[in-house]
Amino acid sequence: MKKKRLLIRASVLTILAASVIMTIYANLAEGGRSGPETGDKAPDFILTDQNGQRHRLSEYKGQGVLVNFWATYCEPCKEEMPLLEEQYRKYKNEGVHILAVNIGETDVVLNRFLERHELSFPVLNDRNQEVVDAFGVNPLPATFLIDKEGTITGIHEGPILNEKMAAEMMEKIKP
Amino acid sequence: MNEIKCECGHVNPFGTILCESCGKSLSGTEEWKPSDMRYEGSARRSQTYNRTIVDKIWNFFSSVKVAIWLLVITLIVSAAGTILPQKMYIPPSVSPETFYGENYGWFGKVYYALGLHELYSQWWYMLLLASIGVSLCICSLDRAVPLYRALKSQGVRRHESFLKRQRLFGVTKGENLEEAVVKLKENLLKKRYRIREEGNAILAEKGRFSRWGPYVNHVGLIIFLFGAMLRFFPGMYVDEVLAIKEGERKEIPGTGGKYFLENKQFIHEVYDKNEHEAFAAALEKKGQIDKNFQTDVVLYKRSGDTVPGGEVKLKKEKEESIRVNEPLKFDDYALYQMDFRPILTGMSFLLIDKETDEELGEVRIDLDNPESRYDLGNGYAVEILDYFPDFDLNEEGLPVTRSKAPHNPAFVFEMKAPDRPDGEISFVAVQQTMEPYGNNKYKMQFSGIETKNVSVLTVRKDLTLWIFALGGLVFLVGLALGSYWNHRRIWIQKREQEIWLAAHTNKNWFGFKRELKAVLAGTGINEPQDRHETKGESR
Structure with a gap:
């Protein structure tokens, strides 16, 4: 009798506790990043760069890729461009690539920007913001570090402040 | 922690106040207490066992006092969330970290620090809501199960003390009582009472289901809460x-x-x-x-x-x-x-010779995708050197764009003409034109806009809607059960030259007494006394 009572009470409480925890967990998961988290597989994408060349993220398998989301009207984005350029030159022969994804500005704006800033890494235009949505990018700039397996090993929302920080990012995804 | 055996022979669970079968007080006091009838004097388990941690948690949630406190706290906290705007209602461009402090001073800072700016999705707020749900489930279970047991095993023959303790109780002395009882049973059947007999004892009962009203009601609420819970799961x-x-x-x-x-x-x-x-x-x-x-x-x-x-x-x-x-x-x-x-989707400009006012051609610019060069023929052309879809001046007084949406377009044009092969530069924004390099021969004159509607x-x-509907329906059914029907019982015991009659209803005593009057009419049995009236109490 006593045992039965304990069993019934314990199972009722367990069911209630389980549903409460599940609900709170589901709610918190929804409230977090809308895109992938660190440790998730990076969403694949196909975009065209300033020279008309197509880039597909999954084709970079075996190499590290730094994906940087930016816009011309975002001052910190512009400030980190030279830092990225420097790192790109250093690391491109070591298997780390940089893909800078513009969040879908007009060609005129983008081309004028590229004419004024000498950038050798591919600058991609995400016209319909599909890649921006897939990565859940909200504040700019946002930098995603993707290792040779295609896994996101780091998400940095905000500017890359200095050379040291940029170098650390590249080092982290060096194959 | 033993079971209690009543003198009538029925074995009651530990903690029982009135014997489930005969209704004799098991606590030892013979005093008349009508409140004992609330849960039929059954052993509310939570009041009884308190040994393991499981029991302690159970007891906490089974308390109506706790439930009321939970409701009050939730009410106060929910109200607090409406003092300042929630995060979703503040401008999306500003950081909430600074917004609350800047706009509402120290109070705003505290508000933000406590997480009240996102109150309704805080884990502890959810926990508060959930504990109300848990309390609802356990309160109901803790009362419904013993009540069901007690009502199911109630005996026909009740102990003397039980009858005496009822609010409506009366004794009729006289001859020919057999006839009176036959007539009474007839009347009771007419009023759709279910009658059980055991020797000289009769139990007439109707509307027992109405006792389940509040619990059906709670089941409705629990279904409702379940629907609300499902909304948080993806795809629902x-x-x-x-x-x-x-x-x-x-x-x-x-x-x-x-x-x-x-x-x-x-x-x-x-x-x-x-x-x-x-x-x-x-x-x-x-x-x-x-x-x-x-x-x-x-x-x-x-x-x-x-x-x-x-x-x-x-x-x-x-x-x-x-x-x-x-x-x-x-x-x-x-x-x-x-x-x-x-929204603005296009703008048109005329290339005009300022001296002669001659129109040399029109440029129609798609603001979402402007061309870099527009050829107007006869050696005239316009090139867009720079485009600011959402034009503004920065701290240094330089033109910048605030976003990529064409809210306030501005252009830097280079106008080329046969007599100006190197081009003239002109800055054109809404209702303003600048010539940064001196007087130009040509100008770009605004000539029209194109708009499109954004719908x-x-x-x-919402896959949960039908669950809410079901919950609401069950809730209403429970409400109706508990409100429009009463659980009425009449106990009759024939003794030598005497008839004892006791009666109980869970609500609407006035209606019950009228019914009793009708049932007893013509039987010769006295109407029972209302102890509340004789005691001068009112209900």
């Missing part, structure tokens, strides 16, 4: 906004990239006073009255996998018009017309 509930420009095709948010929508055109109609002569005066007075907001759309379904940025293969599903209250429905989703706004649609999917 979608509430998104889709702003789509005329001519645009976009993925419908919340569908996981499965559906796309094309906006063919947006229509806004108003009532025409010539068409509706009867209302001409009213329309004159009120001015413009809206008649129709409509978006003509094409729904597409994606076929096969796609990669963001890559090509999408779409299959046309249907072509429909979305109007207010006439949503486009597909696959559990519904798209509702919510709002619209005109704002709500994307809604």
Whole structure:
């Protein structure tokens, strides 16, 4: 009798506790990043760069890729461009690539920007913001570090402040 | 912790106040206490066992006092969340960290620090709501199960003390009591009482189901809460906004990239006073009255996998018009017309010779995708050196764009003419023109705009709605059970030259007494006394 009572009470409480925890967990998961988290597989994408060349993220398998989301009207984005350029030159022969994804500005704006800033890494235009949505990018700039397996090993929302920080990012995804 | 055996032979669970079968007080006191009847004097388990941690948690949640406190706390906390705007209502461009402090001082800082700016999705707020649900479940279980037991095992023959302790009790002395009892049973059957007899004892009972009213009620609430809980799980509930420009095709948010929508055109109609002569005066007075907001759309379904940025293969599903209250429905989703706004999509400029006012050609610029060079023939051309879709000046007084949306377009044009082969530079914004390098021969004169409507649609999917409806229905059924029916019982015991009669109802004593009067009429049995009245108490 006593045992039965304990069993019934314990199972009722367990069911209630389980549903409460599940609900709170589901709610918190929804409230977090809308895109992938660190440790998730990076969403694949196909975009065209300033020279008309197509880039597909999954084709970079075996190499590290730094994906940087930016816009011309975002001052910190512009400030980190030279830092990225420097790192790109250093690391491109070591298997780390940089893909800078513009969040879908007009060609005129983008081309004028590229004419004024000498950038050798591919600058991609995400016209319909599909890649921006897939990565859940909200504040700019946002930098995603993707290792040779295609896994996101780091998400940095905000500017890359200095050379040291940029170098650390590249080092982290060096194959 | 032993079971209690009553003198009538019935074995009661530990903690029982009145014997389940005969109703004799087991606590030893013979004093008349009507409140003992609330749960039939059954052993409310929570009041009884308190040994393990499981029991302690159970007891905590089974207390109505705790439940009321939980409700009060939730009420106060929920109210606190409305003092300052929630995070979703503050401008999206500002950081909430600084917003609350800057606008509301120290109070705002505390508000932010406590997390009240996102109160309704805080884990502890959810926990508070959930504990109300848990309390509801356990309070109900803790009372319903013993009550069911007690009502099921109630005996026909009740102990003397039980009868005496009832609020309605009376003794009738006299001859020919056999006849009176036969007549009484007849009357009771007419009033649709169920009658059980055991020797010289009779139990007439009706409306027992009404005792379950409050518990059915709680089950309804629990179903309701379950529905609310389900909304948090992916795929059950979608509430998104889709702003789509005329001519645009976009993925419908919340569908996981499965559906796309094309906006063919947006229509806004108003009532025409010539068409509706009867209302001409009213329309004159009120001015413009809206008649129709409509978006003509094409729904597409994606076929096969796609990669963001890559090509999408779409299959046309249907072509429909979305109007207010006439949503486009597909696959559990519904798209509702919510709002619209005109936006600037194009601007035109004339290249003009300032001296002669001669028009040398027109440039029509698509603000979402301007060309870099417009050839006007005869050696005239205009090049866009710079484009600021959302023009503003920065701290250094230089032109910048605040976003990529063409809210306030500005251009740096280079105008080339046969007599100005190197071009002249002109900065043109809305209602302002600058010539940074001195006097130009030519100018770009604003000549028109093009606008398109952005239709704002709500994307809604709700698989939980029927659960809410069910919960509401069960709740109402419970309410009706408990309100419109009463559980009425009459105990009759024939003794030598005496009839004892006791009666109980869970509510509506007035109606019960009237019924008793009718039942006893012509039997010769006295109406029982109301102990509340004789004691001078009122109920």
